[in-house]
């Protein structure tokens with residue numbers, strides 16, 4: 263058996279990227295990332311998606327290893343973000359007769375990004391192309407993660423080529439399917455990927471999940487991370503929870519601090535919470551934390567506490583940045599508490615209150631605000647603040 267084959271006639275021809283440090287120039291990649299592409303080799307051959315162009319030559323070698331000199335009849339473009347599409351131009355030079363398959367929005371983007379407007383085949387919801395014994399059907403999944411996104415279904419193999427949906431950060435270490443590797447190391451990377459990349463689009467993801475459930479796939483081939491077979495229920499559950507913005511019980515306590523006073527408040531509040539049985543609690547100093555990890559846990563847990571000093575008449579920038587990231591993802595609800603500090607004129611606590619109003623988040627307790635330095639005199643209001651959080655947490 264060819265080592266690229268994951269199911270009869272279906273091959274993995276993607277690549278690992280262990281050198282890019284920031285996905286989209288934004289999000290850290292401590293464990294790398296994979297750009298997955300698949301070949302369905304039947305009487306006709308279809309390639310599903312490509313890879314980031316810096317890795318194009320590896321994709322082409324993988325294809326050649328799999329099908330030798332056979333031509334590729336179709337390139338199916340499920341998603342146009344360049345981590346999957348930027349090898350299209352080079353692919354077209356190698357396979358000039360390839361038909362590029364996409365929906366109307368895909369084809370507009372291919373023209374816009376790569377100047378290609380010939381040799382294309384437009385498909386609509388439910389359209390099918392036959393490869394011989396296998397067929398490919400196309401279902402639109404707009405905003406998972408761009409407006410042109412679609413998924414491709416091979417009914418004969420029970421296999422869904424899902425684009426970014428069900429993807430994770432993290433390169434795949436030798437194994438391709440989830441039975442060939444340890445899936446547990448991907449769950450946190452899946453949440454981080456979701457929060458950073460797809461987090462704004464909970465509604466569209468829910469619609470896509472409904473379509474996927476109707477298909478009942480036994481293999482899910484995403485564009486990032488392992489191919490899912492045994493773990494499909496767990497994968498669907500994670501995506502379902504995240505896209506419903508349904509946090510599990512737990513507290514993210516994220517704070518900024520210039521000289522340690524607000525940090526001491528944070529430490530005190532965390533200890534007070536833990537002593538009341540509130541947990542798990544995860545704390546982040548926002549000047550040093552990886553924002554993608556903080557965002558991941560904001561999606562994971564149902565309670566968020568933010569602490570910040572006043573800075574230039576506003577919220578200390580690392581804390582303001584976190585709030586901006588959350589607002590951009592339209593997170594509809596979190597149990598939210600906040601505290602802060604100031605030297606001569608308070609603004610951070612007021613600013614975080616305005617954030618809560620904009621988000622239409624109901625505060626879970628009154629905020630607390632400290633003037634100048636932390637001392638034992640602050641213990642009482644930290645304790646009252648923790649009482650308010652703990653009260654909500656017990657409900």
Ligand code: FEO
Nearest residue numbers: 343345407426485
């Ligand atoms: Fe992996 Fe939205 O691209």
